[in-house]
Amino acid sequence: MTTKTAPKQGTTPKELKAKKDSKIKGTAPEPPKNGPPKTSPPNTIEKKGILRSLSFQFSNLTRKKCNDYDLTPEEDGAGYDEMGPVLGVQNYGILLKKYKRKNRSAKWAKRFFVLKECFLIYYATSYKKVFEKTRRIDLHPKGIIPLIGCSIVSGGDVDKKNCLLIAHPQLPAAIIVAAADHQMQEKWLKALRSATKISYKNTVVGETMIRELENRGVLLNEEKKSYEERLEAEARARKEEHDRADELAKDKEELEAEREKLIRTTKKLKDDLQNVKNELKMTNEMKKTLEQEKMSLNSKTEHLQANMESLNIEKEKIQEQLAEIVREREKVLIDNQNLSTDKCQLNNRLMEIETSRNCIMTEKEKIETLLKMNEQKTMDLEKERQYYTMKTSELMDHLKEVSDQRDLTESELKEQMMARMGAEKQLQAAEKALEHLEMALKMTGAQMTELQEHIMPDVHKLREFFEQCAEESRFEANRTGIMRNAVYARKSIFDLAFVNLDGQPLDVYERFCEQNSEIVHPHNFQRTRHNGNWKNSSFKRIGSIRRSKRGIRSSIRKKETTTQIKEPLMQL
Missing domain, CATH: 2.30.29.30 (Pleckstrin-homology domain (PH domain)/Phosphotyrosine-binding domain (PTB))
Structure with a gap:
């Protein structure tokens, strides 16, 4: 019977194995001292050459x-x-x-x-x-x-x-x-x-x-x-001892493992108990805090209920105000729609004015082309005039009556120019009024009262200006027509007379001048008896009269175009 001896405390399995190995080494048979030295047995493969x-x-x-x-x-x-x-x-x-x-x-x-x-x-x-x-x-x-x-x-x-x-x-x-x-x-x-x-x-x-x-x-x-042979016998005995030592070491290891396991479990239980105690304390503290919070929440809920009632009352008031605002907004939308329709009508009217303006511009271009043609003709006439001036220089001194008529026409032209400048100033004022009118048309909504205040005085100004321009244009048209007819009549008579008297002697020209004393006096021919080119001075005077007539016609045409442009604005 072999009894298992418990290992001493403090010794590990590794130490036991080391002790057993030392015992085995100590009991190994030693070779005789006088015998041959220890050498390893020779290898079966014989080494040769360099390796040997x-x-x-x-x-x-x-x-x-x-x-x-x-x-x-x-x-x-x-x-x-x-x-x-x-x-x-x-x-x-x-x-x-x-x-x-x-x-x-x-x-x-x-x-x-x-x-x-x-x-x-x-x-x-x-x-x-x-x-x-x-x-x-x-x-x-x-x-x-x-x-x-x-x-x-x-x-x-x-x-x-x-x-x-x-x-x-x-x-x-x-x-x-x-x-x-x-x-x-x-x-x-x-x-x-x-x-x-x-x-x-x-x-x-x-x-x-x-x-x-x-x-x-x-x-x-x-x-x-x-x-x-001896080592095998000793090895078997040592093996048995080694097996017994291994069994003891295994038992010790198992006991150590169980002991460590018990220590870990006890430690874990202690930790769990401490955690439970701590959690219990925390729950008690949380319970107290929750009760306090509950009391505060109850007071807050009562306060909030009172606030909710007051807010509901304010909400009803705000809803009523919103309903009124919605009704007012609907009215404003209807007014805006009406204003938009008026605006569309005004825009259509402006489009019509633009079309009429375009037509006037086309007519203006045509007139400019005609003026260019007339200028070309005037250049030709100017060349002819230069040719005849050398022959008619002395006749100009003797046509005083014609010069008086020219002075009258020049004074009338100056008056017309002054009237034209005044008309242009009035036209600028009218254009400014029209600009105010356009700006006012663009404004809508709550600014309608301001729009009426801006529009009404501008409209009155335009009406007065256009009425005045119409009266002046009628008067000027009538006056210039009378002057034009008189000048044309005199010109035609004078031209026919000179054409018929071309090649006649000087006595015939004197009788013609006595009969037409309004145009030519007899004493105007006293210094032209010795000059054969006295007839060209009359043509020079006639050219100046024609130029004055063309200036009058151009001013009349400009006034007519301005009246045509401003008639639709008068209707507005």
Whole structure:
């Protein structure tokens, strides 16, 4: 019967396992002191060549004791001075290595080289810092160059000067490395050449050592079998103890888990109880605050009800006012509609006025064309007049009666011009009144009273102005008609007389002047008896009379056009 002993408090399962492992190690059988040293059994696969020598070289780094026949430079004090600062390494540093691939040009790459006995090992340049810190060689380099039987020559390449050439009959091509300067080249050359010599001795020693180790391995295998049988028996016993310890550890772990679970549950219950107490306090406080709020809300509701009643009364009043406003608005809309119809009528009337104005403008253009034609004719007559002035210069001095008539006509024309200027001023006042009328027509709504105040005086002014203009135009038309008829009659008589008397002697002209004393007096011909061109001066006077008649006609036409434009406005 096996009894389970409870583990001591404060010990963990990991500590128990560590104790068991130490017990197992302590009870392991120790080999005899006088027997052969411990060595691992030889591998079934035999190592040959470079790998065999590498395994021998790197195995010495971890071995504390060595036989007398191990003559490597790491243990021999005579060769230590030539090996460099790191034990077991002859030289190390960064060099440039030349490499070439198929169908590509050669390139140079930086590599960190380590010279270990008969091997030149190279890594990436980043490994230099690791090597300087740890002073250990990585067993996974980028490449290894064995120096056994190699010839090392210094020289130069195409791009580099300080080069080292490593050649061997078994290598497919020579390996070229380049140093930074000549001093570094010499240092590496010396180290590499010494490495070739050291490697030969080490290989001989290694081969003898390997043979002895193989012989010892056979003896060790026999001893190993006896040791293994004893170890199996002890291992079974230890396994049973280990199983018992595992069961105890599992039981302890289960108990610890249950204990932690109980602790967590109790803690959780305590926290829940505290939370419930806190919530109860908060609910009591909330209840008090709610009661206070309820009291305040009741008072507020009563106040709000009173306010609602007053607001309802005000609402009814506002609704009545709104109804009145709506009725007034409807009335205003009806008035606006009436005003819009009036406005449309006025706009139609204005359109008619515009059409009539356009007609007048067309007539004006026609008149202007006629005036241009008359001006052309006057230019022709002016040329004729210039031709006849040379012949009729003396006759002008003797036609005083005609000059008196001309003075009368000029005074009448001046009066007409003054009347015309007054009419233009009145016309400007009428235009301003019309502008006021148009502005007033655009105004609507509540401004109708102002519109009436603006329109009525303007309309009265227009009516008075147009009546005055009509009377003046009638009077002027009658007066100018009488003058025109008289001038035409005299002109026709005078022209016929001169046409009939053309080629007659001077006595006939004197009798004609005596019969028509109103136009020509007999004493006007006293200084023209010796001049044969006395007849042209009469034509000059007749031209001036014609020009005065044309000015009168143009003024009459302008007044007629103004009356035609203002007649529709008078109807408004």
